Amino acid sequence: MSLSRRNLLIFSLALLMITPALAVSAQNDNGTNASQNQTTVLAKVNGAEITQQQLSQSAQVYPIIMTLSRQYRTFGQFLMSSESGQNFLNEYRKHVLDNLIDQTIQQQKIEELGIEVTEEEVQSEINTIIENNKQFKDEKALEDYLKNNQNMSLADFKSRMKEGLRSQKLRDEVTGNVSVSDEEVNSYYEKNKQSFTDQEGNVKPLEDVRSQIENTLVNQKKSEAFSSWLEGARKEAEVEKFLDRM
Secondary structure, eight states: OOOOHHHHHHHHHHHHTSOOOOOOSSBOTTSSBTTSSTTOEEEEETTEEEEHHHHHHHHOHHHHHHHHHHHOHHHHHHHHHSHHHHHHHHHHHHHHHHHHHHHHHHHHHHHHHTOOOOHHHHHHHHHHHHHTOTTOSSHHHHHHHHHHHSSOOHHHHHHHHHHHHHHHHHHHHHTTTOOOOHHHHHHHHHHTGGGSBOTTSOBOOHHHHHHHHHHHHHHHHHHHHHHHHHHHHHHHSOEEEOGGGO
């Protein structure tokens, strides 16, 4: 399976922009003692359990509220002290739980297909990040950035990247048969001609923008195909949610 270098680079750089995680070892997303209810099972996906601890770590509600409170005190107080705020947070937790369920379904499919990522593939992406970002002159500079700004080790970053690459390979596997016909390209061009003009305002010939249109349509179709696959996988999976435990 071929991987899009551009997509992987975007994925890798996006990881670098993650808001630095605040320590949650002593608190869960409600700010209570982390030892309380962290092993509570909130959902099961084909028998695999998703716990309160996993939800807390993914939702990061408490760190988010603390960050908001420093900049928007009134909003932070609203979230923490009002019934409407608590309802809002509960809906957010349900949304995150659904995302965790989707991630579990995808992970199970990855395991089923035996999808793997080599250390060489991960290192290649690390090298690409360094080569395309002037901020990082070498791997040590990237490591220092992660440590000082993201509270993350290079090993942790590589681990996350490896999982991201596995997910990308799953997407490639699921959407591998996507193609675009000449008729679709021609139709898109005719409907969007004014989007393809030169500096003088003249519409560019179709052949000058064909590859651009093809990439756009392929990406759209792949996104739709993966969403359709995931929807089907959800229906086929045995999913139990215990929302009363949240």
